[in-house]
Amino acid sequence: MSPSTQTTQTTQTVIEVRDLCKYFILHQQGGIRIDALDAINFTVKAGECVALYGPSGAGKSTLLKALYGNYLPTSGSIIVHCPRGPVDIAKADPRTVSMLRRTCISYVSQFLRVIPRVSTLDLVAEPLLYAGVRAKTAYDRAAKLLSRLNLPPRLWNLAPATFSGGEQQRVNIARGFIRPTPILLLDEPTASLDAMNRKVVVELIQEACANNCAVVGIFHDDDTRNKVATSLVHINEHHSKELCDAELMSA
Numbered sequence: 001m002s003p004s005t006q007t008t009q010t011t012q013t014v015i016e017v018r019d020l021c022k023y024f025i026l027h028q029q030g031g032i033r034i035d036a037l038d039a040i041n042f043t044v045k046a047g048e049c050v051a052l053y054g055p056s057g058a059g060k061s062t063l064l065k066a067l068y069g070n071y072l073p074t075s076g077s078i079i080v081h082c083p084r085g086p087v088d089i090a091k092a093d094p095r096t097v098s099m100l101r102r103t104c105i106s107y108v109s110q111f112l113r114v115i116p117r118v119s120t121l122d123l124v125a126e127p128l129l130y131a132g133v134r135a136k137t138a139y140d141r142a143a144k145l146l147s148r149l150n151l152p153p154r155l156w157n158l159a160p161a162t163f164s165g166g167e168q169q170r171v172n173i174a175r176g177f178i179r180p181t182p183i184l185l186l187d188e189p190t191a192s193l194d195a196m197n198r199k200v201v202v203e204l205i206q207e208a209c210a211n212n213c214a215v216v217g218i219f220h221d222d223d224t225r226n227k228v229a230t231s232l233v234h235i236n237e238h239h240s241k242e243l244c245d246a247e248l249m250s251a
């Protein structure tokens with residue numbers, strides 16, 4: 001058996017998205033229906049980086065939020081093969097979603113959710129501390145990642161509320177990457193970074209893939225996408241429509 005055949009046979013499917021649909025009803029705005037996702041299908045294997053690709057407003061962030069359990073899909077399934085067995089996030093109860101986030105899925109949102117008075121170091125170390133890693137190891141790893149992302153040490157003991165967009169994004173990236181998980185979701189992680197820090201993020205993503213992480217990401221610049229993506233999933237734009245009364249009643 002050739003090495004490439006061996007690799008294929010041992011590569012695990014980690015995420016299976018099947019016929020995923022999501023629409024939003026704007027009840028306060030005349031019952032407008034926004035069709036954000038329409039019959040999305042793709043799989044992600046361990047070590048792959050799938051890039052979601054499509055025009056602004058097409059539904060890329062909506063899909064990522066559905067993968068993280070933030071948005072409940074209208075129909076379809078998202079099977080995650082986590083160490084405890086397969087789970088359909090599209091139908092999972094809040095306790096199961098919480099377990100998956102604790103053990104299996106990391107998510108770097110587009111913008112950092114700043115918690116007042118919590119320092120940068122505490123914010124970055126928190127996912128490891130929460131996973132039971134001892135404090136010294138967690139803070140050492142946080143400091144190492146912040147250094148790698150060129151965040152000046154003078155900022156580490158400050159809460160990031162007053163940081164620039166790029167500084168906040170680097171804190172968010174450090175927090176998302178600090179705890180190795182089987183799945184990593186990235187929403188435009190390099191959008192407000194300079195070339196030097198974009199390069200660091202590309203390396204972090206490549207290292208995660210080399211460690212068998214399944215990555216799903218949205219990358220606003222072609223260069224980053226070309227460097228990290230092993231495949232592309234096109235998300236097409238849909239149009240909102242006004243629902244008739246009967247449709248509204250059943251929505």
Ligand SMILES: Nc1ncnc2c1ncn2[C@@H]1O[C@H](COP(=O)(O)OP(=O)(O)OP(=O)(O)O)[C@@H](O)[C@H]1O
Pocket residue numbers: 024025034035036054055056057058059060061062063
């Ligand atoms: N919570 C929500 N309620 C209502 N509509 C929403 C909600 N979240 C997203 N949408 C709508 O769904 C559509 C897709 O939004 P989404 O943020 O997923 O787009 P995107 O592809 O990530 O765009 P961008 O590239 O600009 O970030 C948009 O029309 C948006 O207005």
Ligand SMILES: [Mg+2]
Pocket residue numbers: 060061062
């Ligand atoms: Mg988006």
